Amino acid sequence: MNETMICAVGNVATQPVFRELANGASARFRLAATARYWDREKNTWTDGHTSFFTVWANRQLARNAAASLAVGEPVIVQGRLKVRTDVREGQSWTSADIDAVAIGHDLSRGTAAFRRVNRADTAGESASPPQPEPDWETPASEAAEPAPVA
16 A cells, blocks of 8 residues: 555644544544754754644544543654645645544653553443453562573
C-alpha cells in the first residue's frame, strides 16, 4: 500500500468529539503542531509556524482518546496522512487529516498514569478471566545454589 504514515507531536487543540456510529465508535479532535527553533540572534527558543491536523480515531482507540485527552495536553499521534482539497463558495480549502493508529501523551513534557481497559466493558468482544501476575522473583533456594556446569 502506498500510504503516507506520519508521527505528529503537538497539543490537543479541541475537545475530542465522540460518536457511536452504526459501524463502531469514532472520535475526532484537532491537533496543533508548532515548530520550534533556536534563534541565535535572540539566544532563545522561538515558535515557528503552527500546523493544524484533524485527528480521526476509530473503535477502541476512539473510546480511549475521548476518555483520556483534554485541550492543551501534549500528545503524539501516529497514523495515515490524508490531505484533501475542496472548493467551498468559490474558495479552495485544503485540510490535513490523520487517520490515527496510535495516540499517546508526550512523556517528555509530563507524566501519565496508564489504565488498561477492562475487556469485559468492550462491546462485542468476549472477556477472558483475569490472569494472575507471574512470580518474577527467584526463590531463595535456587539463587543460593550455583548452576551446574555441563
